[in-house]
Amino acid sequence: MSSKLGVILSMVFVVLFFLFGTDLLCLQQHYSELDSKGVMVAYHIAKNSRIDNDFVSSLSNRYKVEILLDPNQSVNYGDVVKFVVKDIFNPLIISNSEMVVAVSREAVIGYYG
Secondary structure, three states, X not given: OHHHHHHHHHHHHHHHHHHHHHHHHHHHXXXXXXXXXXXXXXXXXXXXXXXXXXXXXXXXXXXXXXEEEOOOOOOOOOOEEEEEEEEEEOOOOOOOOOEEXXXXXXXXXXXXX
C-alpha cells in the first residue's frame, strides 16, 4: 500500500518536472523567434536608412513585436542604431504572470548584405 502511495506522490513531481521543462523549451523557442525578428528589423533599418515613428510602427505591426529606440540617436550613413525588440511570453508553471522577453540589437545605417 505504501509503495502505491509513494508512486502516486512521485508522479506529481514528475508532472511538475515535465511542465517546467516544457516551459523552458517554449521560452527558448520564443527567444529564438524574437532573435530572428530582431535580425530582420535590423536589416530593414539598415536598408531603408531612416527611423521615424511610421517606419517603426510598420515594422512593429509586420513582426508583431514592440520596438524601442533611443530618440536621441542620429540617422546618418554609417551610424550605429541600437534598439530593443520585446514581446510577451505566457509561461505554464515558471510564473503566474506574463514574462517580457527582450532582445537588444544594433544596426549600421546603410550597411546590409
